[in-house]
Amino acid sequence: MCGIVGYIGNRQAAPLLLAGLEKLEYRGYDSAGIAVLENGAVEVVKCKGRLSALAERLGKTDFGSTLGIGHTRWATHGEPNDLNSHPHISRSGKIAVVHNGIIENYIELKRFLIARGYSFISETDTEVIAHLIEYHYKGDLRKAVTAAMTDIEGSYALGVICSEQNDMFVAARKDSPLIAGIGGNEYFIASDIPAILEHTRDIYILEDKEIAVISRSGAEIFDIYGGKVVKEVFRVNWDIDAAEKSGYEHFMIKEICEEPKVVRDTISPRIRGGDISLDGTGITAESIREIDKIFIVACGTAYHAGVIGKYVIEKLARIPVETELASEFRYRDPMVGPKTLVIVISQSGETLDTMMALKESKRRGARVLSIVNVVGSSIARESDNVLYTQAGPEIAVASTKAYNAQLSAIYLIALKLAQLKGTVSGENFRNIVDNLLALPKAIEKVLGNRSDVQKYASLHYNAKSIFFIGRGLDYALSMEGSLKLKEISYIHSEAYAGGELKHGTIALIEEGTLVVCPMTQLGLREKMTGNIREVKARGAVVLAVVPESCALAEGLADHIVRIPDIDPLVAPVVAATVMQLFAYYVAVLKGCDVDKPRNLAKSVTVE
Ligand code: F6R
Numbered sequence: 001m002c003g004i005v006g007y008i009g010n011r012q013a014a015p016l017l018l019a020g021l022e023k024l025e026y027r028g029y030d031s032a033g034i035a036v037l038e039n040g041a042v043e044v045v046k047c048k049g050r051l052s053a054l055a056e057r058l059g060k061t062d063f064g065s066t067l068g069i070g071h072t073r074w075a076t077h078g079e080p081n082d083l084n085s086h087p088h089i090s091r092s093g094k095i096a097v098v099h100n101g102i103i104e105n106y107i108e109l110k111r112f113l114i115a116r117g118y119s120f121i122s123e124t125d126t127e128v129i130a131h132l133i134e135y136h137y138k139g140d141l142r143k144a145v146t147a148a149m150t151d152i153e154g155s156y157a158l159g160v161i162c163s164e165q166n167d168m169f170v171a172a173r174k175d176s177p178l179i180a181g182i183g184g185n186e187y188f189i190a191s192d193i194p195a196i197l198e199h200t201r202d203i204y205i206l207e208d209k210e211i212a213v214i215s216r217s218g219a220e221i222f223d224i225y226g227g228k229v230v231k232e233v234f235r236v237n238w239d240i241d242a243a244e245k246s247g248y249e250h251f252m253i254k255e256i257c258e259e260p261k262v263v264r265d266t267i268s269p270r271i272r273g274g275d276i277s278l279d280g281t282g283i284t285a286e287s288i289r290e291i292d293k294i295f296i297v298a299c300g301t302a303y304h305a306g307v308i309g310k311y312v313i314e315k316l317a318r319i320p321v322e323t324e325l326a327s328e329f330r331y332r333d334p335m336v337g338p339k340t341l342v343i344v345i346s347q348s349g350e351t352l353d354t355m356m357a358l359k360e361s362k363r364r365g366a367r368v369l370s371i372v373n374v375v376g377s378s379i380a381r382e383s384d385n386v387l388y389t390q391a392g393p394e395i396a397v398a399s400t401k402a403y404n405a406q407l408s409a410i411y412l413i414a415l416k417l418a419q420l421k422g423t424v425s426g427e428n429f430r431n432i433v434d435n436l437l438a439l440p441k442a443i444e445k446v447l448g449n450r451s452d453v454q455k456y457a458s459l460h461y462n463a464k465s466i467f468f469i470g471r472g473l474d475y476a477l478s479m480e481g482s483l484k485l486k487e488i489s490y491i492h493s494e495a496y497a498g499g500e501l502k503h504g505t506i507a508l509i510e511e512g513t514l515v516v517c518p519m520t521q522l523g524l525r526e527k528m529t530g531n532i533r534e535v536k537a538r539g540a541v542v543l544a545v546v547p548e549s550c551a552l553a554e555g556l557a558d559h560i561v562r563i564p565d566i567d568p569l570v571a572p573v574v575a576a577t578v579m580q581l582f583a584y585y586v587a588v589l590k591g592c593d594v595d596k597p598r599n600l601a602k603s604v605t606v607e
Pocket of ligand 1: 345346
C-alpha cells in the first residue's frame with residue numbers, strides 16, 4: 001500500500017527520494033510524487049503511473065533542495081490521476097503532505113474547512129490534512145500537526161513539510177507503519193526499511209500517535225501531548241542483498257528459492273535436543289491449562305496458513321480451533337474471552353484488518369500470540385507474545401516464502417501444545433520433529449525439479465479458468481494454490497474440497513479445463529481418485545501433485561508432479577512450493593508483472 005519517504009541532510013533530496021520510492025515499489029502503487037523545499041517555496045512534482053513517469057518529470061527540473069518528502073499512492077479515495085496523487089498542498093501552498101492510510105471523518109472535516117474558506121481540488125481524503133494543518137499552523141509545524149491529529153479519525157502515516165521551515169519536517173503515525181532513519185548527518189523517514197537501508201541501519205520505529213521532528217541535527221520524537229519520548233535505536237541486522245534480486249529474474253522466484261533456508265531458519269533454532277523450545281511465545285504447561293479454545297485470525301495467504309493450523313492443532317493437540325478472516329472476525333461479535341488464545345498471522349505485521357482483530361481480541365480479554373515476519377512491526381508490538389518467522393524481507397507482492405515459514409511456525413506451536421497436553425505419544429512427537437527437520441531438503445528437491453512444473457505451466461498458461469481440488473490439508477493448500485495463481489496470472493481460479501465440487505461447481509468443468517489436484521494426504525488419496533474421475537468424466541485435464549511412492553495418480557492424471565515422501569502432516573509445506581512455482585511460471589509465460597501484480601498491495605493498511 002502507499003509508500004512514504006522523507007529526507008533532510010546535505011545531499012540533493014529529489015534523487016534520494018526517488019531511489020527510496022523505488023525500494024517501496026513492492027508495496028503496490030498507481031501514482032507517485034515528491035515535494036521539496038526550493039528557495040523557500042514548496043515545489044511539487046507528481047503524476048499517475050509508474051516511478052519512471054515521475055523520474056521523467058523530475059528530469060526536467062533541477063531542484064537543489066536538501067529537504068523533501070515522497071510518496072507512492074495506492075488509490076483509495078478517487079481514481080489514480082495526477083491530481084489525486086500525493087503530495088497534497090494547503091490553500092496557501094505553504095504546507096505539503098504525504099499520507100498513507102484512510103481518514104474516516106474526512107467529509108466532516110472537509111465541511112468544516114469549506115465553511116472557513118478552504119476549497120478542494122482533489123477527491124482524496126489527504127487534501128483535508130494539508131488544509132487542516134495549515135488551519136492550525138501558527139509558526140510551529142509540530143504543534144500544527146499534533147492539533148490536526150486530534151481532529152482526525154482513521155489511520156495515517158504522515159510526512160509534512162512547510163515552506164517556512166527550511167531546517168526540519170514533521171512525521172507522525174497512527175495504525176500505519178513509519179520509521180525514522182538516523183544517518184551520520186542526514187535523517188530519513190520511510191514506510192519500510194528497504195527504502196533507507198542503503199543509507200543507514202539505525203532507525204526509530206514510531207509508535208501510534210507519535211510525532212517525529214526530523215531536523216538537520218537529529219530526529220526527536222514527541223507524544224500527542226507534546227511530551228518528549230525517549231526511544232531506543234533499533235539496529236537493522238539484515239543485509240541489503242536480502243532486499244535485492246541477486247541475479248534472479250524476479251523477486252518471487254528468488255523468494256521461492258529461499259524457502260529451504262527460511263523453513264530451516266524458522267524450525268531449527270526451536271528444536272533443541274529433540275525437544276521444541278517456544279521460549280517467548282507464552283506457551284507453557286500453565287498457560288495452556290487456561291485455554292479452552294483457539295482462534296486463528298489473518299488475511300489472504302496468512303489466513304490460508306491458518307486454515308492448515310486448524311487442521312494440525314486440532315489433530316495433534318485436540319483443542320478446538322476456529323480460523324477466521326480478520327475482516328469478518330472483528331465485526332461479528334466473536335465468542336472470545338480470557339480462556340481463548342488468539343493466534344494472529346501476518347507477514348508484514350501491519351495489515352490493518354488483522355491489527356483490528358488483534359485489538360478486539362485483547363479488548364475481550366484474550367491472550368494474543370502472533371506469528372509475524374517483520375520484527376518490530378505494529379502487530380508484533382501489540383501482541384502479548386510473538387513467534388517470528390525467519391523469512392527475511394519479502395518483496396514480491398505475492399507471498400511465498402512467508403507462507404512456508406508461517407506453516408513451519410504453526411507446526412511448532414501445534415506440536416508443542418500437543419506435547420504439553422499429552423495428546424501426542426513420544427514416538428509420534430519424535431517422528432514429526434524429524435519430518436519437520438527434513439522439510440528443507442524436500443523443498444530443495446522440488447526446486448531442483450522445477451522444470452517439470454514449468455513444462456506443465458507452458459501447456460496451460462492460456463487457460464481461462466483453473467480449478468484446485470483437495471481433501472483435508474490438501475484442501476487448505478488448494479486455497480493457497482488458487483489464490484497465488486489468480487493474483488499474479490489473472491486467470492480465474494477456484495479452490496474446492498474434493499468432495500464438494502459435485503455439489504454445484506462441477507457444472508463449470510468442461511473439455512480441457514485444468515484441475516490441479518494435490519494428493520498428499522494418506523487415507524484421503526483413494527477418495528481423491530474418485531473426485532479426479534468425476535472431473536475427468538467431464539473433460540478435465542488433471543495435474544496431480546503426489547508423493548514419490550504413491551502410484552495412485554498413474555494412468556489417471558494427465559500430468560504428475562512428484563514431491564519427496566514425507567509425513568502427510570507436513571507435506572503441504574513441500575507441495576506449497578509446487579503451487580507457487582506453477583503460478584509463477586504461468587504468470588511469466590503470460591507476460592505478467594509478476595512481482596507487482598495489478599491492483600494489489602503488499603502491506604494492506606486500509607480496512
Ligand atoms: C497474497 C498476499 C496477501 C497477504 C495478506 C495478508 O499473496 O500476500 O493475501 O497474505 O494481505 O498480509 P500479511 O501477511 O502481511 O498480514
